[in-house]
Amino acid sequence: MKIMVVGGGGREHAIIKKLKESPECEKIWALPGNGGIAFDAECVGISATDIDGIVEFAKNNPVDFAVVAPDDPLVLGCADRLRELGIPCFGPNANAAIIEGSKVFSKNMMKQFGIPTAKYEVFDNIQEALDYLKTAPIPTVIKADGLALGKGVIIAETREDAQAAVRSMMEDKVFGESGSRVVIEEFLTGPEVSVLSFTDGKTVVPMVSSMDHKRALDGDKGLNTGGMGTVAPNPYYTEDVAKRCMDEIFIPTMNAMNSLGRTFKGCLYFGLMITENGPKVIEYNCRFGDPETQVVLPLLESDLLEIMKAVEDERLSDVEVKFADKSACCVVLASEGYPKKYEKGFEITIGKLAENADYYIAGAKLENGKLLTNGGRVLNVVASANTLKAAIDDAYKASENITFANAYRRSDIGRRALAALQDE
Numbered sequence: 001m002k003i004m005v006v007g008g009g010g011r012e013h014a015i016i017k018k019l020k021e022s023p024e025c026e027k028i029w030a031l032p033g034n035g036g037i038a039f040d041a042e043c044v045g046i047s048a049t050d051i052d053g054i055v056e057f058a059k060n061n062p063v064d065f066a067v068v069a070p071d072d073p074l075v076l077g078c079a080d081r082l083r084e085l086g087i088p089c090f091g092p093n094a095n096a097a098i099i100e101g102s103k104v105f106s107k108n109m110m111k112q113f114g115i116p117t118a119k120y121e122v123f124d125n126i127q128e129a130l131d132y133l134k135t136a137p138i139p140t141v142i143k144a145d146g147l148a149l150g151k152g153v154i155i156a157e158t159r160e161d162a163q164a165a166v167r168s169m170m171e172d173k174v175f176g177e178s179g180s181r182v183v184i185e186e187f188l189t190g191p192e193v194s195v196l197s198f199t200d201g202k203t204v205v206p207m208v209s210s211m212d213h214k215r216a217l218d219g220d221k222g223l224n225t226g227g228m229g230t231v232a233p234n235p236y237y238t239e240d241v242a243k244r245c246m247d248e249i250f251i252p253t254m255n256a257m258n259s260l261g262r263t264f265k266g267c268l269y270f271g272l273m274i275t276e277n278g279p280k281v282i283e284y285n286c287r288f289g290d291p292e293t294q295v296v297l298p299l300l301e302s303d304l305l306e307i308m309k310a311v312e313d314e315r316l317s318d319v320e321v322k323f324a325d326k327s328a329c330c331v332v333l334a335s336e337g338y339p340k341k342y343e344k345g346f347e348i349t350i351g352k353l354a355e356n357a358d359y360y361i362a363g364a365k366l367e368n369g370k371l372l373t374n375g376g377r378v379l380n381v382v383a384s385a386n387t388l389k390a391a392i393d394d395a396y397k398a399s400e401n402i403t404f405a406n407a408y409r410r411s412d413i414g415r416r417a418l419a420a421l422q423d424e
Contacts, residue, residue, distance in 0.1 A: 001024050001025060001026055001064040001065055001305070002026055002027045002028075002029075002061075002062050002063055002064050002065075003019060003025060003027070003028045003029070003063070003064065003065050003066070003067065003305070004028075004029045004031065004054075004057070004058060004061075004063045004065075004066045004067070004087075005019070005028060005029070005030050005031070005033075005041065005066075005067045005069060006031050006048050006054060006066065006067065006068045006069060006070070006073055006078060007030070007031075007048050007068075007069035007070045007073075008030065008031075008032045008033050008034045008037065008043075008048060009034070009070075009290060009362045009363070009377075010290060010291055010293075010294055010332075010360040010361065010362030010377065010379065010380045011069055011070075011288050011289070011290035011291070011293045011294065011360075012030060012033070012037065012069050012070075013034075013036060013037050013040070013360035013361050013362070014293045014294045014297050014298075014360045014380075014382075015067060015069060015288065015293065015297065015304070016028055016030060016037060016040050016041050017040055017297075017358070017360070018297045018298075018300065018304045019067070019304055019305050020040060021303070021304070022303045022304065022305035022306065023303075024303075024305055024306070025305055027042070028040070028041035028042070029041060029042050029043075029044050029057075029061070029063070030042070030043050030044065031043075031044045031046045031047075031048065031053075031054055031057065032044065032045050032046055032047055032048065034361055034362070034363065034364055034365065034374070035361065035364040035365040035366035035367075035371050035372065035374065036359075036360070036361020036362075036364050036371060036379065037361060038366050044057060048069075048070050048072060048073050049072050049073055049076060051073060051076050051077065051078050051081055054073070054078060054081075054082075055081045055082065055085065058082055058085055058087055059085065063087055064087075064088075065087070065088050065089070065090070065305070065308070065309065065312075066079075066082045066087050066088070066089045066090070066091075067089070067090045067091065067308065068082070068089060068090070068091035068287075069091070069287055069288060070287060071097070071100055071101070071147055071285065071286055071287055072147060074091050074092060074094070074097040074100075074101075074266075074286050074287060075094060075097045075098070075100070075101035075147060075286070076094065077093070077094035078091070079091040079092060079093050079094070079097075079266075080093045080094055088309065088312045088313075089312060090266055090267075090308040090311060090312060091265075091266045091267075091286075091287065092264050092265055092266040092268075092286050093265075095261070095262045096257060096262045096263060096264040096265070096266075096286065097286040098262065098286075099257065099262075099264065099268070099284045099286055100147070100269075100283075100284055100285045100286040100287070101146060101147060101286070102145055102146060103143050103144070103145050103146075103183050103283070104122050104145050104181055104183060106281075106283075106284050107120050107122070107183055107185075108122075109256055109257075109260065110256075110281060112256070113252055113253075113255075113256040113259070114252070115248070115249055115252050115253060115256065115281060116248060116249065116277075116278060116279065116280040116281065117280050117281045117282075118141070118185045118186040118187075118188050118280060118282070119185070119186040120183050120184065120185040120186065121183070121184050122145075122181060122182070122183055122184075123166075123170075123181065123182050123184065124180060124181045126166065126167070126170040126171060129166045129170065129182060129184065130163055130166060130167075132184060133159060133162045133163055133166065133184070134159070136162070136184060137186065137187070138156070138157070138158060138159055138162065138187075139155060139156060139157050139187040140155075140156050140162050140184060140185065140186070140187055141153065141154070141155055141156070141184070141185040141186070141187055142154045142156055142162060142165040142166060142169065142182055142183075142184055142185075143182060143183040143184075143185060144169050144175045144178045144179040144181075144182060145178060145179070145180065145181035145182065145183065146175070146176075146177065146178030146179075146180075147178055148175040148178045148179070149226070150226050150227075151175075151224060151226075151339075152169075152175050152178055152179070153224075153283075155187065162184075166182060166184075169182055170182060188273045188275050188280060188282070189273075189275065190273045190274045190275040190276065191211075191234075191236040191273070191274050191420070192211070192212070192271070192272065192273050192274075192282065193209050193210075193211065193234045193236055193237045193241075193272045193273075193274060193279075194209065194210045194211070194212055194230075194234070194269065194270070194271055194272070194289055194292045195207070195209050195210075195237070195245065195250075195269070195270045195272060196210075196267055196268075196269050196270075196288060196289060196292060196293070196296055197250060197267065197268050197269075197270065198266075198267060198307055198311055198316060198321060199254055199264055199265065199266070199267075199268050199311070199316070200265050200310070200311045200312075200313075200314045200315070200316040201254065201257070201258060201263035201264060201265055201314060202314055202316065202317065203316040203317045204246070204250045204251060204254050204268070205316060205321045206242070206245075206246070206250065207296050207300070207321075207323065208232045208233050208295075208296050208299050208323050208328075209232065209233045209234040209237035209242075210230050210231065210232040210233070210234055210289075210292045210295050210296060211230060211231050211232070211234040211235075211236075211414075211416070211417050212227050212229075212230050212289070212291070212292060213227065213228045213229045213230065213410060213412075213413055214227055214228070215228070216228060216334075216338065216339060216410075217410065218410050218411055218412045219412065220416075223339050223340070224339070225334075225338065225339045225376075225377070226290065226291075226339070226376075226377055227289075227290060227291045227292075227332065227377075228332045228334065228409075228410045228413065229291065229329070229330050229331045229332050229409075229410060229413030229414070230291050230292050230294065230295045230329070230330045230413075231295060231327065231328065231329045231330075231388060231391070231392065231413065231414040231417045232292075232295040232296055232299060232327065232328045233327065234417065235388075235417050235420040235421045236274050236420060237274075241274055241279055244278055244279055245270070245272065245279050248278070248279070249270060249272070249279060249281060250270065253268070253270075253281075253284070254268075264286075265311055265312065265314070266286065266287065266311060267286075267287055267288045268284065268285075268286065269284065269285035269286070269287065269288070269289050269292075270284065271283040271284070271285070290362075291330050291332060291377075291380050294330040294360050294380045294382050295328040295329065295330045295382060295384075296328075298328050298358065298382055298384050299323045299324045299326055299328055299384060300321075300322075300323055300324075301322045301323060301324050302319070302320055302321050302322045306319055307319055307321055324384070326384050326385060326386055326391070327384065327385060327386070327387060327388040327390070327391040328382060328383065328384040328385075328391050329382065329383055329384075329388070329391040329392045329394075329395040329413060329414050330380050330381070330382045330395065330413070331380070331381045331382075331395045331396060331399045331409055331410070331413050332362075332377050332379075332380055332409065332410075333377075333378050333379050333380075333381060333399060333402060333404075333407050333408070333409050334376055334377050334378060334407075334408045334409065335363075335373055335375070335376055335378060335406055335407070335408065336406045336407070336408045337376075337406075337408075338376030338377065338408070339376055342376055342406070343406055344372070344373050344374050344375070345372050345373060345374070346372060346373045346404045346405040346406055347370050347371065347372055347404060347405075348364060348371040348372065348373060348378065348379070348402065348403070348404045349402070349403045349404065350371075350401070350402050351401035351402065351403075352401065353381075353398045353401055354383070354394060354397070354398060356383050356384055356385055356394055357381065357382065357383040357394055357395065357397075357398035358381075358382050358383075359379050359380065359381050359382070359398070359402060360379060360380045360382065361378075361379045362375060362377045362378060362379055362380060363375015363376060363377055363378050363379075364378060364379065373404050373406070378404065378407070379402065381395055381398045381399040381402060382395060382398075383395040383397075383398055388414060388417060388418060388421065389418060391414075392413065392414040392418070395413070396411075
């Protein structure tokens with residue numbers, strides 16, 4: 001099969017490498033891809049948000065199957081347009097992608113269908129929001145309604161911080177129109193867990209759980225980023241928690257979307273917090289998480305292309321989705337200064353990696369045969385092993401074989417997970 005993958009980051013590189021393992025996979029185009037993906041697929045310089053350009057490419061090339069990976073094109077209706085052309089597609093239509101595209105929609109849906117989540121209020125008037133914050137419990141969480149590159153959430157420790165967050169979103173438009181409406185939400189405490197799942201609207205199959213590390217600096221300090229590393233599985237996601245999530249969150253969410261005429265087909269991401277009152281939904285994503293995908297897919301033993309086709313054909317229950325009984329760790333190599341200001345254009349040297357390690361390029365370009373840094377998060381180094389400690393050690397060891405000027409990595413990815421395992 002000839003496959004078109006929309007997107008151009010580390011997540012897409014991980015998806016492409018796993019798709020290439022399928023005996024059915026004949027060729028992959030990546031739109032736009034990146035300098036590292038170019039070694040595994042034919043990169044086409046069409047932006048992931050250029051829906052007309054993507055559709056035109058699909059019309060003019062023998063695309064048998066499409067994978068729309070990022071949130072923006074899904075919310076913009078890329079999957080709808082491809083299906084209208086008769087091209088089978090992995091990824092939800094726009095009316096289902098709204099589960100990530102609008103936090104107001106997802107919060108109201110959870111309230112309507114009794115899915116556990118934090119208490120909240122919605123505001124589209126700045127003065128009303130500021131008045132509410134005068135008496136709201138502190139700390140509190142302020143969320144922009146729409147997509148904001150994963151950065152539209154601010155945890156405010158004081159009333160002043162909360163009011164400043166509302167002003168920055170609603171008045172200063174730091175997230176553009178995404179901040180025209182805000183959700184002000186109860187602050188929950190407990191370990192966070194990410195669970196990606198395959199769903200075809202009839203069946204939900206959770207993947208291996210994972211733990212993200214969002215902060216830029218060691219000890220979970222510094223600014224929020226797109227993610228500095230991940231481990232899988234997440235030790236806080238016990239069998240009991242998994243069962244509660246399936247019964248109280250995963251199946252009810254699938255059924256709720258069906259009831260609303262918004263059947264979700266693709267990868268549904270559940271961002272969860274395990275509170276003292278049980279698991280609650282912090283957020284939904286309408287696609288594979290980044291960098292969670294980079295630790296989950298290496299553990300997948302089944303054929304990803306076969307699973308994706310089954311999701312599109314609504315026969316997910318007919319295929320085996322099997323994961324290795326192992327652990328994985330992803331360490332992000334970033335440009336010094338990320339997520340603020342950083343320099344680009346440094347040559348990346350990739351040495352020989354151990355058999356249980358791999359890398360996925362997130363922000364790099366090819367120039368005169370050389371791979372150069374071209375983003376904040378440059379690449380992901382991943383290792384899998386029989387224990388979490390071995391996976392972490394091997395990922396860090398592998399990361400030492402990849403060098404570029406100005407490289408930065410956190411040194412404590414997985415430390416919290418190891419501590420949790422020792423507490424069991």
